[in-house]
Amino acid sequence: MKISNRVRSAVCVLLYISYTAIYMARLNLSMPSDALTGAGILTDVEYGILGGAFLVVYALGRLFNGWLSDRLPPRTMICAGLLLSGAANIVFSALPPFSGMLVLWSLNAFAQSMLWSPILRVVAAMYDGERAGKITSLMVTSVAAGNIVGIVVNTALIVHYGTRFAFIIPGGINLLLGAAVLILLGRTGIGTTETDKSAQPVSQAPLVSLLRRPDMLAVVAYAFAHGIMKDNITVWMTKYFIAAYDIDLTKASYFVIFIPAVGFVGRMLYPLVYRLTGQKEHIASLFGFVICLASSVPLCFGVASPVAAMVCLGLVYAAVSVINTSLLSIYPIRFVPQGRVATVSGMMDFSTYLGAGISSSVYGFLVSSAGYPPMYGSWAVVSALSALSILLFLVPRKKRENDRKGS
Secondary structure (H helix, E strand, O other): OOOOHHHHHHHHHHHHHHHHHHHHHHHOOOOOHHHHHHOOOOOHHHHHHHHHHHHHHHHHHHHHHHHHHOOOOHHHHHHHHHHHHHHHHHHHOOOOOHHHHHHHHHHHHHHHOOOHHHHHHHHHHHOOHHHHHHHHHHHOHHHHHHHHHHHHHHHHHHHHHOOOHHHHHHHHHHHHHHHHHHHHHHHHOOOOHHHOOOOOOHHHOOHHHHHOOHHHHHHHHHHHHHHHHHHHHHHHHHHHHHHHHOOOHHHHHHHHOHHHHHHHHHHHOHHHHHHHOOOOHHHHHHHHHHHHHHHHHHHHOOOOOHHHHHHHHHHHHHHHHHHHHHHHHHHHHOOOOOOOHHHHHHHHHHHHHHHHHHHHHHHHHHHHHHOOHHHHHHHHHHHHHHHHHHHHHHHHHHHHHHHHHHO
């Protein structure tokens, strides 16, 4: 079926808005975190467990839903994710006991893990080759946009209407977007197995054969490493500014919003970085890890000014955004011929959020006993080891592969 440019644009805009909105229903726990712990509703350790549980369940969900997304129509996956996330947030607004919060926030995590892989499939179905890569790199900016919108909207809701509305409103928006996706994709026919050229027979590329690729195992490891930084920035940054600089939520939000804004710039500049690195995602990732290392070191020793801390965290987030785009968006698109775009994307996201979830739970105990410098120290160590391993292992390997192709 021929798809007009107007329809393609409408679908991309709706999916972009949907993935942006999903972050409102994720950051709504981190923004009121200090109020929740201050009121005795949660302890720092319980907050760390909630954040870690979200990330671990999201990781497991991405692995399972990446596999499932290669078998079900994207419309089904995207709609189900938005509707479940919306419902979980609305129920969470009642602020049940910790055990109830844990169940609901885990359900929210699983629901949100259903979106990205089928979104990639929709893009791969509408566009070919290099064009698909460019559209995907633009779609990835919805992550940074979602962080910005989530911070602004949730802060306003908390300050003016109370914590509960920070869960009710984002939940309601997700429900509406789920219905919109169901209608638009249903009417256009996009996102169905019949019109999706990325849905090749999965027997063409068995999962075991993917795992045997040495570069795949390396990329999975780098995804785990960058995940330790990526989502822990959003989980802990609000509490960090409030605790380290003795300011309230409104003032903290001024500093916090700068961080995803710089991340947004990092994602928008990715096409330029990609070209400058010879369209090699492993070189772009190396560049990102070096920036993370340089920006994490000052935070290890404590930064006197919140402005300086904001700049350092913003640079880390921008660099992580470059790594994230390389590993979770550009790399999976290479597997369109094998019909494994969603599966590979799920594997990358699984590793990313597994790293984030495990470390977030550890940071809950670490922050309550030793403060924030050890957390930033771990980022510096992870960045250094990742950059070194790319330089010593992946770069020579890719060079040998290119030499063999050339001969």
